[in-house]
Amino acid sequence: MNTFRCTCGNTLYFENNQCLACGSRLGFLPEHLSQAALEDLGNGRWRARSPDGDLGVYRRCHNDIEHNVCNWMVPDEQEEIFCQACRLNRVIPNLKIAGNHAKWLNVEQQKRRLIYDLLRLGLPFQGKQDNHDTGLAFAFMEDEQSTGEFVDTNWSGGKVFTGHANGLITINILEADDVAREAMRQQMNEASRTLLGHFRHEIGHYFWDRLIRDGQRLTSFRSLFGDERLDYQQALESHYQQGPPADWQNNFISAYAASHPWEDWAECWGHYLQIRDALETAWALGLVRDRPRDFSHLIRIWNRVSASINLMNRSLGLRDAYPYTLTDPVLDKMVYIHDLITIEGKRES
Ligand SMILES: [Zn+2]
Ligand SMILES: [Zn+2]
Ligand SMILES: [Zn+2]
Known part of the structure; x- marks a missing residue:
């Protein structure tokens, strides 16, 4: 930023x-x-x-x-x-419920960071109000009877699942509650879990539809991420029942990325947006001198910056802010996303 x-x-x-x-x-x-x-x-x-x-x-x-x-x-x-960002809202939380306004404010702040990412990179998108078939929209909803805990591994009536379907990104606003989100992070054994991370992951699914499926890039996608025709529901079920393969760290940015090629793509896409934004922040604050020239330059700078952030966090008694390892297979997938965004993005800085 x-x-x-x-x-x-x-x-x-x-x-x-x-x-x-x-x-x-x-x-x-x-x-x-x-x-x-x-x-x-x-x-x-x-x-x-x-x-x-x-x-x-x-x-x-x-x-x-x-x-x-x-x-x-x-x-x-x-x-x-x-505004351009609020126009994308299809459902907002019920503001008569105590605490929902504060959660919604948090959600909107993170959503605007996402829209800023897209505008800055020049990624093409429209709202559903302009194009029902390929447009983007958001639904911010709460569980029917929120008890301060939520389940997202199996369906039970009245539960809202954060996810993407055909351009509609649904966010369970309980994700804006720090205690509930951290409990879920631990339950799911995730390295990190943030609202902004959800937005960046889900928009990855949106751009898969637009740039990979509609962009006739399935062959190159499959050669790196695998065949997405693999049964999605079955893949997720077996991920939740058996966990990721023992050696997932070698090939995937997160355990969840190992569940299905679509999730691998969305995880890598979200990470790429995160790295681009964090490097812009570092540049704006004068922490780094150069704007990245190409992907390998970008990753060299990011390795230095992310290690510095982690060490700063440890000095402050906090967990590592970027608890991830970028292995070669992961970098191969990210360079693919980098090249795609460079081609499709109209406004580059
Ligand atoms: Zn607005
Ligand atoms: Zn996903
Ligand atoms: Zn002033």
């Missing part, structure tokens, strides 16, 4: 909605991938400015005005009341 600058010169961050130096109200402009200082023009219209000058007139997203969960802006000439 980049950092941004206020018209007063102060450094701004992605989540800010007010400049702590000059007090200006702020809004994020997805068209410019930038924060802007806002001047109230009245009637719900705001002039947006960056240190480079006037960026035009905008309105605040309806989810900011009504619910205080969004800091993205809508260009005044557009009729939409929701």
Whole structure:
């Protein structure tokens, strides 16, 4: 994630909605991938400015005005009341249930990081409201009778399963509860489990449909990830019953990736987005000097940065932030994703 600058010169961050130096109200402009200082023009219209000058007139997203969960802006000439990220929402949590607003806010913040990833990499996507067949949409739902625990290995009535189906990404908002998510992480024996990680994994399934299946790349995909025609339900069942193969670390980024070629793809895709974003953050903060020139350069920088983050975490008494090993077979799959995103991504920085 980049950092941004206020018209007063102060450094701004992605989540800010007010400049702590000059007090200006702020809004994020997805068209410019930038924060802007806002001047109230009245009637719900705001002039947006960056240190480079006037960026035009905008309105605040309806989810900011009504619910205080969004800091993205809508260009005044557009009729939409929701910003580019909120327009993708098909289902939002029931806000009459105590605690749901806080969870939803957390979910929305992570979702905007995902949409930023996609915009920055120039990955092509549309909302379902524009294209029902190939568009993207989100459903943020809670279990019917949430007890603070959830099950995602077998179906029982009223349970919401985080996942992707035909462009619709469903997130069980209990994932926004730190205690419940950590309990699930331990139960599933995962190295890490985050809301943003869920978004990046599930969008991997979306782009598999778009770029691999619809993009006629099944042959090259299968040569690296295996044959996805393998029965998916059966593969997941046997993964949950028997666990991953003993030597999974040699070939997969996570144990779950070993369950089925689709999951391997989504895990690698999510990791790639994570690495790209973390390296942009490191660059924006001046922790690394260079922007990656190519994949091997990117991985060299990432090995250094991720080792540093882990050592910093240990100094602070925390677990490793990046508890993963990138073996050669995993890197082969990630370079495939890197090349694909480089070809399909229109806006590269
Ligand atoms: Zn300022
Ligand atoms: Zn919004
Ligand atoms: Zn998946």
